[in-house]
Structures are given as structure tokens and as C-alpha cells.
Amino acid sequence: MERVRRVLAVPEDYTVLFLQGGASLQFYMTALNILREGEKADYLVTGGWAQKALKEAARVGDASSIWGDSDSGFKSVPSDGDYSVRDDAVYLHYTSNNTLYGTQYHHLPDSAGKPRILDASSDIAGVPLDVGAHEIIYAGAQKNLGPSGVTLVILSPWAMSRVGENLPTMLDYNVHASKGSLFNTPNTFGVFVLDQVFKWLEENGGLEGSIARNRAKANLLYGELDRSDFWVPHAEMESRSGMNVTWRLANQDLEAVFLQEAEAAGLGGLKGHRSVGGIRASLYNGCPLESVVALVAFMQDFEIRNT
Amino acid sequence: MERVRRVLAVPEDYTVLFLQGGASLQFYMTALNILREGEKADYLVTGGWAQKALKEAARVGDASSIWGDSDSGFKSVPSDGDYSVRDDAVYLHYTSNNTLYGTQYHHLPDSAGKPRILDASSDIAGVPLDVGAHEIIYAGAQKNLGPSGVTLVILSPWAMSRVGENLPTMLDYNVHASKGSLFNTPNTFGVFVLDQVFKWLEENGGLEGSIARNRAKANLLYGELDRSDFWVPHAEMESRSGMNVTWRLANQDLEAVFLQEAEAAGLGGLKGHRSVGGIRASLYNGCPLESVVALVAFMQDFEIRNT
Numbered sequence: 001m002e003r004v005r006r007v008l009a010v011p012e013d014y015t016v017l018f019l020q021g022g023a024s025l026q027f028y029m030t031a032l033n034i035l036r037e038g039e040k041a042d043y044l045v046t047g048g049w050a051q052k053a054l055k056e057a058a059r060v061g062d063a064s065s066i067w068g069d070s071d072s073g074f075k076s077v078p079s080d081g082d083y084s085v086r087d088d089a090v091y092l093h094y095t096s097n098n099t100l101y102g103t104q105y106h107h108l109p110d111s112a113g114k115p116r117i118l119d120a121s122s123d124i125a126g127v128p129l130d131v132g133a134h135e136i137i138y139a140g141a142q143k144n145l146g147p148s149g150v151t152l153v154i155l156s157p158w159a160m161s162r163v164g165e166n167l168p169t170m171l172d173y174n175v176h177a178s179k180g181s182l183f184n185t186p187n188t189f190g191v192f193v194l195d196q197v198f199k200w201l202e203e204n205g206g207l208e209g210s211i212a213r214n215r216a217k218a219n220l221l222y223g224e225l226d227r228s229d230f231w232v233p234h235a236e237m238e239s240r241s242g243m244n245v246t247w248r249l250a251n252q253d254l255e256a257v258f259l260q261e262a263e264a265a266g267l268g269g270l271k272g273h274r275s276v277g278g279i280r281a282s283l284y285n286g287c288p289l290e291s292v293v294a295l296v297a298f299m300q301d302f303e304i305r306n307t
Numbered sequence: 308m309e310r311v312r313r314v315l316a317v318p319e320d321y322t323v324l325f326l327q328g329g330a331s332l333q334f335y336m337t338a339l340n341i342l343r344e345g346e347k348a349d350y351l352v353t354g355g356w357a358q359k360a361l362k363e364a365a366r367v368g369d370a371s372s373i374w375g376d377s378d379s380g381f382k383s384v385p386s387d388g389d390y391s392v393r394d395d396a397v398y399l400h401y402t403s404n405n406t407l408y409g410t411q412y413h414h415l416p417d418s419a420g421k422p423r424i425l426d427a428s429s430d431i432a433g434v435p436l437d438v439g440a441h442e443i444i445y446a447g448a449q450k451n452l453g454p455s456g457v458t459l460v461i462l463s464p465w466a467m468s469r470v471g472e473n474l475p476t477m478l479d480y481n482v483h484a485s486k487g488s489l490f491n492t493p494n495t496f497g498v499f500v501l502d503q504v505f506k507w508l509e510e511n512g513g514l515e516g517s518i519a520r521n522r523a524k525a526n527l528l529y530g531e532l533d534r535s536d537f538w539v540p541h542a543e544m545e546s547r548s549g550m551n552v553t554w555r556l557a558n559q560d561l562e563a564v565f566l567q568e569a570e571a572a573g574l575g576g577l578k579g580h581r582s583v584g585g586i587r588a589s590l591y592n593g594c595p596l597e598s599v600v601a602l603v604a605f606m607q608d609f610e611i612r613n614t
Contacts, residue, residue, distance in 0.1 A: 020327040020328045020329075020332075020494070021328050021332075021477055022491055022492045023491075024476060024477050024490070024491050025327075025328075027477075028475040028476070028477060028478075052476070056476060056477075059473075140491075140492060142492050147494075147496050148492045148493060148494055148495050148496070149327060149457075149492075149493070149494025149496065149497055150456075166366070168335040168366055169331060169334075169359070169362070170331050170332040170335060170363075171335075184329055184330075184447075185329045185455045185456075186455060187327070187454075187455055187456025187494060188455050188456070189455070189456065189496060190496070190497075
């Protein structure tokens with residue numbers, strides 16, 4: 001837990017929890033703990049995960065989308081000024097990286113002074129993060145932090161002070177905080193591995209090292225996508241994700257062949273999510289630069305053989 | 308999943324799920340999925356875990372204790388006839404083994420024809436179990452089945468048919484069943500190890516082999532407890548647990564020395580829960596007979612040196 005605090009520069013008065021149930025349970029738990037019936041919460045809906053978070057919060061209070069981009073295929077995240085936070089919203093929720101569409105915020109979204117709640121599941125410990133500018137940050141561990149089955153939750157004093165009364169015991173942040181995440185019964189193996197990942201991060205340049213490695217990977221791959229009209233990147237330039245790179249082939253008929261030959265060349269898991277189609281390469285912390293080098297070499301060879 | 312079905316002889320039309328959050332989350336989830344506001348559910352309260360199960364269910368409906376033994380120190384489980392299930396109860400909930408007090412049912416409790424819901428966390432796959440006589444069985448994996456962070460849930464067709472509408476997604480048995488326990492995101496490592504444990508069980512005599520091993524361990528230890536007045540067993544004879552053996556020393560002043568010397572002799576984790584005090588030896592599936600042999604030899608030596 002101390003390693004998490006050091007690497008992510010968590011303010012001393014913030015609470016750090018290791019819970020279960022994935023980010024999906026947090027969609028509901030954050031609202032259940034923080035929001036009261038009838039109270040408003042505003043959501044920036046930048047993809048499928050944000051939609052799910054909104055759906056669960058709407059079971060608890062008046063949770064609404066104040067920005068959404070589903071009509072244009074979730075190719076971007078909003079800029080400040082693209083949305084208005086309601087005057088009486090209790091918080092603003094956003095999803096820092098959108099795995100399905102390959103978009104990501106590269107700025108701290110304006111919240112009009114309201115508390116920010118962040119689902120950082122797919123880019124935590126891989127990008128710059130100002131923990132103190134948020135009241136709750138939650139992240140499933142299975143992308144950048146370790147094995148599935150652990151969710152990191154970081155809560156500000158304000159968040160802890162908002163936790164409601166008489167919540168179901170296992171859904172009550174106060175219960176877990178009062179027991180130091182040991183309430184019956186934590187995923188001990190998952191927490192152990194998560195701690196080892198943070199140890200590795202600390203020994204390899206900390207958060208800055210991780211950011212540098214991820215930028216190098218993303219720059220290499222986007223450089224290839226921008227080099228040739230053979231590729232058609234999905235996300236708009238300023239919203240491009242450093243974690244999930246999504247693109248189509250100009251000739252979409254070639255996509256199946258691309259995926260098949262890539263797989264045969266040892267480059268697996270590149271099929272895009274069905275909501276976007278095409279190709280998706282995920283560059284999470286566990287992915288080494290060498291993988292991206294190999295992918296780009298394969299792409300260049302594939303283009304030559306198919307033009 | 309097929310191994311779980313085979314070893315536990317789960318009826319074909321039952322659903323098997325691997326969830327997260329421990330049995331403690333199931334205390335709430337079972338009621339949330341099965342019970343409607345105002346509906347009755349009856350609980351046999353045989354210890355701290357049953358009390359917790361009742362507390363969570365009472366958030367959902369009219370859940371009541373129809374039998375409790377806290378006044379006499381939870382030394383036994385009820386016999387049929389010791390309690391009356393309410394005519395309009397939706398189900399009867401019981402806890403097959405009580406870890407804190409060292410008691411256990413050795414019969415299928417009479418439910419007056421009502422559906423049985425069972426928390427089998429601390430004796431599943433270690434004792435005889437008629438799955439088909441229950442509508443829901445849940446069990447945290449961390450005692451008899453594998454690592455913490457996985458909960459096995461077995462649901463009858465009746466239970467699945469009772470699942471309510473519009474539940475929070477991660478708390479909805481239908482969601483998890485429809486995705487074969489793969490809904491975002493399972494504890495993959497924990498499920499893998501659980502499967503390996505069931506593989507081991509299958510290769511070592513199945514459930515019958517496990518029952519035989521556990522009986523041998525329990526008989527050895529209870530034999531020692533009954534041999535001498537130096538020891539004072541906590542549970543009543545007919546309610547003795549084969550999983551958690553609890554006792555005091557006739558001279559309670561010696562208990563601290565006993566624990567200290569046991570620890571030094573490599574026999575750790577024997578301190579009784581604070582609600583009972585004294586000594587507790589847990590004989591879960593992972594505990595080999597050799598450990599109990601060593602414990603009994605230590606006990607006999609300790610008695611000689613202290614009388």
C-alpha cells in the first residue's frame with residue numbers, strides 16, 4: 001500500500017483500498033456511497049465503460065450524461081467548454097481512457113469546481129495523474145497493475161465524509177477502510193502481485209519511467225499509422241489513446257488477412273472490438289517496446305505485400 | 308467448472324458461478340436476488356457468520372432468526388424440531404459449519420418443505436453434501452477450495468427463476484450466469500487454482516476421499532480431547548465440527564503457554580477466536596493428517612509436563 005502511495009503520489013490524507021469485483025462493481029459502489037436519492041451526478045460519456053458507469057449510478061440518484069459522442073463513433077473526448085456541469089451536481093465522473101475506441105484525455109477535465117470521480121482502469125500508472133485533483137479514483141488492476149480480481153480505490157477525505165449510513169456491509173467504503181482492506185476476505189494473491197508490480201515500477205523509474213515507456217510505444221505505432229494512407233486511425237488526433245491504438249485498413253477487405261497473418265507471426269490479440277471493428281493494439285504497462293517494434297515491422301511488410 | 312460439477316455431484320440443471328467478494332457479499336446478494344421487500348426469510352443463527360448473513364438479508368426483506376444459541380455460547384446446532392419455519396418464509400438459511408465456535412450440522416436441517424440456502428464456506432468439499440436438496444449453496448474458496456478472492460455459488464432452477472429485475476449489474480445472478488462467470492472481470496488466477504484443487508480432489512478419491520481424510524483428522528484430535536480432563540472441548544458432542552476443533556484447557560492459565568510452546572514447535576495458528584478463547588485447530592482440506600498427528604503428540608507431551 002505504501003508503494004502505491006509513493007508511485008502515484010497519493011496525498012497523505014487520502015484512503016487507499018484494495019477491493020474486489022472489478023471496476024464494474026465500482027460503477028455502482030461509488031454512486032451508492034456518495035450519492036443520495038434525487039441528487040445529481042454528471043457523466044462524460046466517452047465510450048462503453050462510461051455508459052455502464054452511468055447506468056449503475058442512475059440506480060442510485062439522478063445521474064445524467066452531460067456529454068456523449070456515440071453518434072460520431074466515440075472518436076474523441078470532450079474539450080473543456082464542450083459541456084456544462086449542472087450547478088447542483090454532486091460530482092463529475094469521467095473515464096480517462098476508453099479501451100474500445102482508443103481515446104484518452106490528455107488534460108484534467110474542467111469540473112466547474114465539482115468533485116471529480118475517475119475510472120482510471122485502463123491507464124492508471126501509465127500516464128500522468130494528479131491524484132489530489134480527484135475525490136475518487138478507481139481502477140481494475142488487470143490492465144496496468146496486476147492480475148484480475150483486485151480493484152484499486154483511492155478516496156479523498158471528502159469522499160470518505162460523504163459515505164452514507166447503513167450500506168450493505170461489503171459495499172461500504174467505511175467498512176473496508178476501517179479494516180485496512182482486510183475485511184473478509186481480500187484477494188491476497190492479487191494484492192501481493194499488485195504490490196510486486198508497484199515494486200517493479202519503483203525500481204524502473206517510477207511513474208515517470210512508465211510514462212516514458214508508454215509514450216515511446218505509442219509514438220512508434222502512431223508514427224506508422226500516420227506514415228501511410230494504407231492505415232486509417234480511428235481516434236481524432238488530440239484524443240488518441242496511448243494505451244489502446246485503434247485503426248482500420250483503407251481497404252477493409254484486407255483486415256481479416258491482416259489479423260490472420262499477424263497471429264501467425266506471433267502478434268495476437270489485435271482484433272478490434274466489435275463496436276469499432278478493424279485493429280486494436282493495447283500497449284498496457286506489461287507490453288514491452290519490442291512488441292511494438294515487431295508489430296510496426298510486420299505492418300510495413302504487410303503494406304508492401306498488399307499494394 | 309465441469310470438475311466442480313463432478314466432484315460435488317451438482318445436478319445438471321443447476322447453475323455454477325465463480326464470483327468475487329467472498330461469502331460476505333453473498334450474505335447480501337442471495338437475499339437481494341431472491342427476496343422481495345416484505346417477504347420473509349428464516350435464519351438458523353449458529354454463530355457469527357450466520358448473524359452476519361441475517362443482518363445483510365434484513366436490509367432486503369423480513370429476515371428473522373428462528374433459532375439462536377448465543378446465550379449458551381453457540382455450543383451446538385439445532386436439531387429438527389428445535390425451531391419452526393414460518394409458513395410464508397421464502398427460504399431457510401443455515402451455515403453448515405461454524406468456524407468461530409467449532410460446530411457443524413451432521414444432518415440436513417428440516418426446512419418444512421421450504422427452499423434451503425446454505426453458506427458452506429468452511430466445509431464444502433470436505434463433508435457429505437446433497438446439492439440437490441438446496442436451492443442456493445455459496446462458499447468462499449479460501450478455506451477448502453483454493454485462494455481467497457473466489458466464491459463458488461450453486462443455484463437451482465428455482466433460484467434462477469426467482470432472480471429479481473433491475474438489480475445492480477454486478478450483483479445480478481442472471482448477468483453472471485448469462486456470461487458463464489466471465490462478466491467483467493473474473494479473478495482468473497483464483498478460478499484456475501480452484502479448478503486445480505478440484506482436479507487434485509478427483510485424483511484423490513473425489514468427495515469420498517476428502518470426507519475420509521477429514522474424518523481421520525477429526526477423530527484423532529477429538530480422541531485426544533476426550534482422553535483427558537486436561538482438555539475441555541467447547542462444542543457439544545453431536546454438533547462437533549470436523550473442520551474447526553475448539554477447546555479450552557481445564558487450567559485456562561496454561562493456555563498462553565500452550566500456544567507459545569506450540570508455535571515454537573511449528574504448530575501455529577492455534578489461538579481460538581476471541582469469542583470462544585482457548586484453542587482452535589482448523590483441519591481444512593489443505594491440512595494433512597501429519598499435522599494433526601504432530602499436534603496430538605505435542606498435546607500429550609504438554610499434558611505430561613504440566614500435571
